[in-house]
Amino acid sequence: MAELREGIVISNRYEVRSxxxxxxxxxxxxxxxxxxxxxxxxxxxxxKGFRSTEDRDEIMKEARKIxxxxxxxxxxxxxxxxxxxxxxxxMEYLHEGSLQDxxxxxxxxxxxxxxxxxxxxxxSILSGLQAAHNCPQGPVIHRDLKPLNIxxxxxxxxxxxxxxxxxxxxxxxxxxxxxxxxEHEGTFGYKSPEQLTGAQIDVRSDLFNMGLIxxxxxxxxxxxxxxxxxxxxxxxxxxxxxxxxxxxxSHLTDGIxxxxxxxxxxxxxxxxQTASEALSELEYVEEEYSEQLFNRVIDHHDALIxxxxxxxxxxxxxxxxxxxxxxxxxxxxxxxxxxxxGKDFSALPQHLYNRMEENYRNCKxxxxxxxxxx
Numbered sequence: 001m002a003e004l005r006e007g008i009v010i011s012n013r014y015e016v017r018s019x020x021x022x023x024x025x026x027x028x029x030x031x032x033x034x035x036x037x038x039x040x041x042x043x044x045x046x047x048k049g050f051r052s053t054e055d056r057d058e059i060m061k062e063a064r065k066i067x068x069x070x071x072x073x074x075x076x077x078x079x080x081x082x083x084x085x086x087x088x089x090x091m092e093y094l095h096e097g098s099l100q101d102x103x104x105x106x107x108x109x110x111x112x113x114x115x116x117x118x119x120x121x122x123x124s125i126l127s128g129l130q131a132a133h134n135c136p137q138g139p140v141i142h143r144d145l146k147p148l149n150i151x152x153x154x155x156x157x158x159x160x161x162x163x164x165x166x167x168x169x170x171x172x173x174x175x176x177x178x179x180x181x182x183e184h185e186g187t188f189g190y191k192s193p194e195q196l197t198g199a200q201i202d203v204r205s206d207l208f209n210m211g212l213i214x215x216x217x218x219x220x221x222x223x224x225x226x227x228x229x230x231x232x233x234x235x236x237x238x239x240x241x242x243x244x245x246x247x248x249x250s251h252l253t254d255g256i257x258x259x260x261x262x263x264x265x266x267x268x269x270x271x272x273q274t275a276s277e278a279l280s281e282l283e284y285v286e287e288e289y290s291e292q293l294f295n296r297v298i299d300h301h302d303a304l305i306x307x308x309x310x311x312x313x314x315x316x317x318x319x320x321x322x323x324x325x326x327x328x329x330x331x332x333x334x335x336x337x338x339x340x341x342g343k344d345f346s347a348l349p350q351h352l353y354n355r356m357e358e359n360y361r362n363c364k365x366x367x368x369x370x371x372x373x374x
Contacts, residue, residue, distance in 0.1 A: 003084075004029060004044060010083045014042060014090055026164070030093060033078070040078065043089040045164065060087055065137045066163045073128030075151060075161040094159060096152035103147060103216070106349075114316035115256070116293070116323075117352065118217035119286045124158035125150060125210065126282065129275040132160070133203045138169040141201060145209035146190040147216065156351040167201070174198035189222065189233055193266045196234045204268040207278055211263025211271075218256055219248045223264060238266065253292065255285040290324060297321030301333045304340065315343050319356040326359045326366070334363035 004027070008016045013035050020028040020041070029042040060080060067077035067089075079090040096102075099121065106112055113121075125145070132140040142149075144165040151161045165185050174182045184195040192208035194201045215223040223244045224236040231241060244264060248257050259281055265271045272278035296313065300321075303310035313321065318337055325334030338360045345353060 004042075009034070010042070010088055011079075011081050014040060014079075014081075014088075016042060031090075033090070039093040041091050041093045043091060043162070043164075045087040045089070063087065063089060063163075065135075065168055066140055066166055068137065069132055069135060069140065071128055071131035072157065073124045073159050074131060075159045091161075092159075094151040094153050094161070096154060096156060098148050099150035099152070099158070099213075100147035102152070102349075109347075111316075111347075112220050113217055114314075114320055114352075115218065115252075115289055116286075116320040117316075118214075119282065119289070121150070121158045121217065122210070122214055123279065123282055123286075125160060125213070126275050126279040128158075128160040129203075129206055129210070130279060132163075132166075133206070133275050135168070139203050140166050140168055141171065141203055142166050142206050142209075143171070143184070143195070143201065144186055144190065145206055145213065146187055147213060150213075171201035173200045183234075189224075191233075191237075193237055194268065196237060202268070203275065204271050204273065207263055207271050207275065208265075208268075210278065211260055214260045214263060215244075215248065218252055218260065221247055223247055223260075240266075253285070253289050255288045259285050293317065293320060294324045294328065297324065297337065298330070298333065300341075301337055304336070315345050315348055316352070318343050319345065319348060319352055322356055322363070323359045326363050329366075331363040331367035334360065335367060338363075 004016050004019075006017055010016065010031075013033060015032045015034055016029050017032060018030045020030050022028070026043060026045040029044065031040045031042045032038070033040050060082070063077075063080045067080055070076070075094065076092040077089060078092070081088050081090065103113065129142070129145075132142065140163065142160065142163060142165070144162065145160070149160065149162045151159050153159060171184065174184065182198040183191065184198060184201060186192075186195045190209055190212060192201070192205040193199075194205050194208075212222065212224075215221065224233060224240075226236055226241075235241075245257055245261060248260060259278075262281075263271055263278065272281065297318070300310050300313055300318075318341055322334045322337055325331065325337065338356070345356060348356065
């Protein structure tokens, strides 16, 4: 096994600086590219994960194909190298951590992600999947989509990372005398029904995983968690013992619920058939939700103006409402909600606070222009 420690230089170029994390298949190190003078992440695939030299070479060949993917919502892979007979993937370093980290932080603070932000994140992931599934070398199927494998850039742009289990093209059914007893690789709790049964896998498997992520974002719960521990995960997914729609909560629009349930269909034929189709539907759902939120925000504004008691919107909803006011040209209303709602916005996550401040300043500029024009 290759020794990695602070100060080692790989391929006379990539300086190893510190260990970021590790798992069953490898490690991730923070490093620096001395040639291009930029920060990097070094994904080390442990040799114990290779069954043979041929297996390692095949993984390296596929890794180079995946490295050809170029999209704003997929982490950039800069290089794939061998170091002491171990595979090292050199890639973009992202500073803001994973979606899993972010959700854990919100949970500890006894709050949760807003619907508009959830939609933005899901659109980013689906855009990345769309690019991967339409790769010229053949569809790249991730097979391990989960909150831990969604990372954020400095501007909180979501990117798909860790294609370590990805395949190019359809994954064949596991041939066995005991169908349904052997499973494809993946993460427990994030496998599609096809992975759980060893069936053929295509791009629709990734879309099932999108349904799991969407449920967690929108409903703050995994749809197949059994707090009574009466069933294992495989039984819960393949033979649901409860209506998933019930677990999603009444605060979600019908469009959002239908979107999640279609992604979570056990039969792939009942899901969206492509990431493009799912993205198109999500954009429609976004417009539906935005219109409903905008109406609530304007009603809230009007009630405040009239001095009437009104159902209080959350800080996140008001921040999203100010964005909608800017987008729809209700600049004066956006300014009023920011300045006169009495809401403490200081507890918002920094990236949301910064975005709200930018929208507020934009409303002030645009409102000023309208006054001057009159």
